[in-house]
């Protein structure tokens with residue numbers, strides 16, 4: 001990337017258990033300059049008929065991103081900080097491979113643009129040392145952006161992890177999820 | 190993503206196409222009779238660019254997801270109701286390639302500016318490529334000093350009066366193309382210099398340079414005309430060299446950067462055909478939400494493609510994480526997280 005002031009000390013820490021479904025992050029997400037008024041973060045009920053549990057999902061910025069690998073148009077790229085960028089507007093053919101293959105259910109296809117758009121970790125902000133929009137508005141601490149020391153102090157009983165097991169596949173990410181103290185991974189199955 | 194740098198198949202196909210091009214130049218210009226020697230540098234540039242484009246295209250096609258779409262869409266196109274399929278292909282080509290109509294909802298100015306660039310470039314290609322190859326040439330009609338004839342591949346196509354409005358349009362066609370490209374590129378350059386999202390993510394060589402190059406080509410091209418028409422050929426040789434250099438840079442760059450999308454965009458039609466055919470074959474239902482979310486064909490093909498790429502989302506019960514819709518995937522992750530938190534004895538920590 002061109003000029004950047006990306007703060008490599010700060011990281012993203014997500015704790016979906018804390019999500020109260022207020023959707024403040026959805027509003028904030030649309031303010032991100034790289035999104036052009038589209039909200040790209042996802043908040044949804046986990047199982048509407050049986051629980052009020054909600055969850056929030058940002059792009060996890062995988063080390064070996066499945067989305068970019070399955071893209072037939074080479075539209076998704078990863079930069080030197082490990083940020084996985086949204087589809088390049090001239091390359092993306094809107095096929096939705098990335099939408100269906102991302103193990104975290106992140107990319108969104110904007111039908112009328114025939115284009116996929118996804119979270120860039122607010123690169124317009126993080127590249128100048130600011131925090132992502134969603135993390136600045138989350139009232140419950142489900143989304144936190146800061147240093148490791150800060151999160152350790154705030155959450156002494158939790159450990160951030162970035163390894164995920166989906167059946168046979170192990171996915172390592174840049175973004176962390178807060179887990180019970182001493183955890184090393186989150187096994188989805 | 191992980192392309193090998195050397196690719197035998199691509200080398201073979203690219204060489205073949207380059208040789209074929211040279212053969213067509215030879216015969217299309219009636220054994221070089223109609224070939225314009227002044228354009229020989231452009232000819233080399235063009236043949237070299239063809240080589241690069243075909244090489245890059247072939248490497249690209251071999252990537253598992255690209256090959257899957259290519260294979261499927263070609264097969265769908267030529268099985269069953271072929272005429273209906275070709276009609277669909279034609280309609281899609283006009284809407285998405287010629288008119289780029291899907292850009293319009295992104296913003297009408299973005300569409301307008303891009304349409305100008307694309308129309309300008311494509312019309313310029315349509316004129317200059319056959320000219321450099323010697324496939325088009327103009328002669329005076331026999332026994333006349335005021336009627337021009339246009340020939341294609343050595344065959345007479347049309348004639349027109351030298352002083353007519355048509356002649357004016359034809360002989361200045363490249364100037365019209367240049368103005369279109371300048372209008373579009375200046376708009377996009379302005380957008381790139383003022384839009385904060387673009388400023389944050391663009392690079393000079395990947396995003397700004399292509400626009401600067403397009404403007405340079407068009408401006409030097411226009412200057413050539415204005416130099417001989419209004420300034421008695423002032424700086425003509427210098428301009429001619431600069432113009433040739435920028436054009437050849439552009440041609441040789443097509444395979445590598447932003448301009449490759451010109452070659453790549455028809456894949457969008459492939460994706461549309463694929464989706465349409467997939468819907469006919471039935472939709473996949475998410476085991477978590479119980480709702481339809483994609484075509485079955487797409488999900489089954491993605492399982493193949495991900496495994497070719499070295500990912501394995503197979504679960505213990507033999508089903509796959511890919512059977513879930515995006516919302517289903519997010520929910521299953523949240524449920525696993527809740528379970529881990531509950532087992533940890535503390536929901537928040």
Ligand code: HEM
Pocket residue numbers: 089090091285286287289292295299303306307308310311377378381396399400447448450451454
């Ligand atoms: C003919 C079919 C073409 C299609 C379908 C197509 C498609 C696209 C799309 C979708 C974009 C992104 C626009 C946006 O979202 O703002 C784009 C950008 C661009 N196209 Fe094309 N294009 C075509 C031809 C061309 C041609 C012939 C050129 C000339 C070289 C060209 C040059 C560009 C440039 C320079 C950009 C980048 C604008 C920027 O700075 O963002 N395109 N194209």
Ligand code: SF4
Pocket residue numbers: 058059060061062065066067068084101102103104105106107118
């Ligand atoms: S979380 Fe999904 S969209 Fe984000 S990098 Fe990983 S695969 Fe790509």
Ligand code: SF4
Pocket residue numbers: 067070071072073074075076087091092093094095096097098099115116
């Ligand atoms: S939707 Fe766009 S970015 Fe996603 S895989 Fe298809 S072409 Fe690539």
